[in-house]
Amino acid sequence: MGLSGNSTGFGVWKANLPTKGNRKRKKPQKIQTVEKRIAIAGNPNVGKSTLFNELTGLHQHTGNWTGKTISNAWGYYRGNASSYVFVDIPGTYSLLAHSAEEAVARNFLCFGKIDACMVVCDATCLERGLSLLLQIMEIVPKVMLCVNLMDEAERKHIYVELNALREKLEIPVIGITARKRDCRELVLQGLEELLGENESSASKPENSQSVSSTPTGSDTAVITYAPAIEKMMASLLPLVRPIVNHRLPARWFCLQLLLGDTSLLEETGHYLAENKSLSSQTLKEIKHMSDSLLQAAGFTSETLADSIVFSLADRAAQICQDAVSRNRSNNSLKDTAICGHETCPLRNTCSCGQSSSLRKNTVPYGHSASPCGNASLSSRAIPPEQRIDRLLTSRLLGYPLMALLLLVIFWLTIVGANYPSQLLTSLFAWVESRLARGAEALGLAPWLRELLVSGIFRTVAWIVSVMLPPMAIFFPLFSLLEDVGYLPRIAYNLDYCFKKCRSCGKQALTMAMGFGCNAAGVMGCRIIDSPRERLIAILTNSFVPCNGRFPTLIAMISLFFIGGAGGALELGSSLLAACCLTCFILLGILMTFLFSGLLSATALRGLPSSFVLELPPFRKPRVGQVLLRSLIDRTLFVLSRAVLAALPAGLCIWLMANLHLGKESLLNLCAGFLDPLARPLGLDGTILMAFLLGLPANEIVLPLVFMAYSGAGSLQELAGFETMKEILITHGWDWTTAVSVCLFSLMHWPCATTLLTIHKETRSVKWTLLSILAPLSAGILCCMLFHAVAGRQP
Amino acid sequence: MSSNDTERLHPKHSLWDLQSGETGIVERLECLGSLRRRLLDVGFVTGARVQCVGKSPHGDPKAFLVRGAVIALRSEDGKKILLE
Structure with missing residues (x-):
């Protein structure tokens, strides 16, 4: 399983128990208790997870980009009046699913036995959210609409008439701002209204299927499709009704039959066959009939889907036309001025959130009120976030800004981590001396004293003092970037390079997740649709150093390149260190491209598929929350994992150093054995053994x-950086060794957790092995090359 | 300078021909399968108004504003969306 970010969230662990309704399928009756099961659905990046966290108090990691939630997350709310189980399902644009996480969403809505569904929509692009809402209303009888981001809409002068929506849709509608704390009450009230009215009208305690017992459900048409489609559905309905037996909405099932989505039909077949005897023969017959109907009406599956989507969009647009208004008195230019004229400064204007209701009454190019070239007017008309976007993705500055941002983050990390690191080191040194004395006073045997103090305490102290400060700075900074919404821009900027490697730009997002943890990055590869491109992203993910390897890089650089003696860091040397680190990261990214290209040309041949990525608007990060979450979720979790893993390894090293075979210690024997392998790489046997x-x-x-070095008896006490450097130098290190260690750390085998995740995701030993070979071969090559060039010079 | 509306609205063939700031109306999609569905989902439906709002550094993925959201598309995919 994943380690950081959302994958460390409690919710995901829970979510892994009952995915896809397997558990529910076996014992459908047991789940039905007092708790109501509520699904939270919606388009990607409309704040579902934020709302979910707000409702349940669970700390599922959120980010401002598409595909953050990749599997269902479960959370509980227990109130005085009622208890709810909230299920946060992956964001989806429609229920005509195609990617893996969208299928998860659809299947859960269809077969998850939910009591109600809460559809979250973005107030600034309500229309698109409504298409999904309409589709969900066709399946789920009890739906509530939460219009989120009301504050953002207001800032953009978009006003949503909640009452008009309520009248049009005939469902409860609430307007919320999930990032603020006021939403919980509103949501709970809405749910009361939604679920309360039903209990009085149709209560069937025996029936676990809420779908069946509601008047709104199956047959009332949420939307009217094109006449030809309605006709086909009318002729199918009498046949379908006995099959679905009120367990699924008949109209919806007819539509799916016509659409012929085989995977969904299979699922539905399983679902329906579970209780009632439904022979696959009947299903086949009906399928055959629907096919012939389709043919007679002159539809192909493509034109049918088109027509359906068009009807949905049209209906959504109609609703929006009445419910969304724009205040034009404030800034009329912002809404209407879109100029295609080359020299006109207004051509950059974006009419964010323009809905189709405006399509008819806006004159896009007749900006007579604003003469071309009026700079003061135009600069006011360009929304600031649009201007930032242009800067971040501009031809000249796009890449340098990305590198600069990376550099600044690293610089802050290195400078900021230096002092606390020193402080912690001296603190632990003091504690260790006390411990040693205490152990002596207790009269412990010398070997036990050694084991406890040198073997275990020193390891833990080292890890905490070296790893904690950089992590506690780097992760919050990175989370802030994520929260703002910069990550999709990185994918957007880098997509061209990925296209050249015949892979997908979304790989940049998975790489960014890899910075946190490669296992999480590998899991995140599910957002990539094409299996070939997903595999490439999985195999190359470990070229990005995860948080486990960052401290190694940082420590090496600060020990050997900036000589951070006495803790006083000069600006120049710290910048140099940040530059070094950035170069290593860029090398990793370069290698990702190289190997993506290589894989596309050899093992995973194929053409690049499509790239459709939403660029969400920039959002103001919630600094306090982000800091807290990244500290708890990522930093402490990773740290504790490191300490846990280090204890047995520390013990192992200590034993190896103190067990003797003949004259030599086991440690020296092993190191000596590995030495010939390590030398050509510019390392030594001990280092290679440590990597193993x-x-x-x-x-x-x-x-x-x-x-390993100190176990040989040269270090009596844990000391500062200067002493560490001395130890290394007495063991034959110089700056080239440090660079080799960095290179090898950047490119060797992925850690065990990542390997397990890769195996789980690819279900193949072959690809897992390749995921070891790819970075390892790159690492060996780079190290040998570097050693050959630099190692020869004395 | 200020040419008439119809001419400004109709000179382009595909979405990809739009330059930053220009607007067009989707006529049809020249693709099948999953890409078609994906494009329909995010809002490239017949009759939808689309505005090009920017280019990436290489000029290849371009960003389009459709139904209130900004969507990035590659040239291969953008050329499959034909405008009125």
């Missing part, structure tokens, strides 16, 4: 190196 022992968690590689 570090397989469970990359975090412990450097501590293991120190322990």
Whole structure:
């Protein structure tokens, strides 16, 4: 399983128990208790997870980009009046699903036995959300609409008439701002209204299927489709009704039959066959009939889907026309001025959130009120976020800004981590001396004293003092970027390069997740639709250093390149260190491209598929929440994992250093055995052994190196950076060794957790092995090359 | 300078021909399968008004404003969306 970000969230662990309704299928009666099961659905990136967190108090990690939630998350709310189980399902644009996470959403809505569904819509693009809402209303009888981001809409001068929506849709509608705390009450009230009225009208305690017992459900048409489609459905309905037996909406099922989505029909077949005896023969017959109907009416599955989607969009547009208004008195230019004229500064204007109700009454190019070239007017007309976007994705500055941002983050991390690191080191040194004395006073045997203090305490102290400060700075900074919405821009900027490698731009998003944890990055690859491109993204994910490897890189750089003696860091040297780190990361990214291209040309041949990515608007990050979450979710979790993994490894090293075979210690024997392998790479046997022992968690590689060296008896006490450097130098290190360690750390085998995840995602030993070979071969090559060039010079 | 509306609205063939700031109306999609569905989902429906709002550094994925959201598309995909 994943380690950081949303994958460490409690919700995901729960979500893994009852996915896809497997558990529910076996014992349908048991689940039905007092708790009402509510699904939270909606388009991607409209704030479902934020609302979910707000409602349940669960800390599912949220981010401002599409595809953050990749599997259902479950959370509970227990109130005085009623209890709810909220299920946060992946964002989806429609229920005509195609990607894996969209199928999860659809299947849950169809077969998840939910009591009600809460559809979250973005007030600034309500129309698109409404298409989904209409589709969900066709399946789920009890639906509530939450119009989220009301504050953002207001800022954009978009006003949503909730009452008009309520009248049109005939469902409860609430307007919320999920990022603020006021939403919980509103949602609960809405749910009361939604579920309360039903209990009085149709209560069937025996029936676990809420779908069946509601008047709104099956047969009332939510939308009227094209006459030809309605006709086909009318002739299918009498046949379908006995089959679905009120367990699924008949109209919806007819539509699916006509659409002929085989995977869905199979699922439906299973679902319906579960209780009632439904022979696959009947289903086949009906399918055959629907096909012939389709043919007679002159539809192909494509034109049928088109027509359906068009009807949905049209209906959504109609509703919006009445419910969404724009205040034009404030800034009329913002809404109407769209100029295609080359020299006109207004051509950059974006009419964000323009709905189709405006399509008819806006004159797009007749901006007579604003003469071309009026700079003061035009600069006011361009929304600031649009201007930021242009800057971030501009031809000249797009890439340099990305690199600069990376550099700034690293610089802040290195500078900020230096002092606390020193402080912690001296603190732990003091504690260790006390512990040693305490152990002596207790009269513990010397070997036990050694084991406890040098073997275990020192490892833990080292890890905490070296890893905690950089992580506690880097992750919050990175989470802030995520929260603002910069990540999709990275994917947008880099997509061209990925296209050249015949892979998908969304790989940039998975790489960004890999910065946190490669296992989470590998899981995140589910957002990529094409299986070939997903595999490429999975195999190359470990070229991005995860948080386990960052401290190694940072420590190496600060030990050997900036000589951080005495803790006083000069601006120049810290910048240099940040530059070094950035270069290593860029090398990793370059390698990702190289290997993506290589894989596309060899093992995973194929053409690039499509790339459709939403660029969400920039949102103001909730600094406090982000800091807290990233500290708890990522930093402490990763740290505790490192400590846990380090304990047995530390023990192992200590034992190896103190067990003797003949004259030599076991440690020296192993190191000596590996030495010939490591030398050509510019490493030594001990380092290579540390990397091997570090397989469970990359975090412990450097501590293991120190322990191996000090286990040989040169270090009596844990000391500052200067002493560490001395130890390394007495063991034959110089700056080239440090670079080799960095290179090898950047590119070697993925950690055990990542490997397990890769195996789970690909279900293949072959690809898992390749995911080891790819970075390892790159690492060996780079190290040998570097050693050959730099190692020869004395 | 200020040419008439119809001419400004109709000179382009595909979505990809739109430059930053220009607007067009979708006529049909020249693709099948999953891409078609994906495009329909995000709002490239017949009759939808689309505005090009920017280019990536290489000029290849371009960003389009459709139904209130900004969607990035590659040239291959953008060329399959024909405008009125």
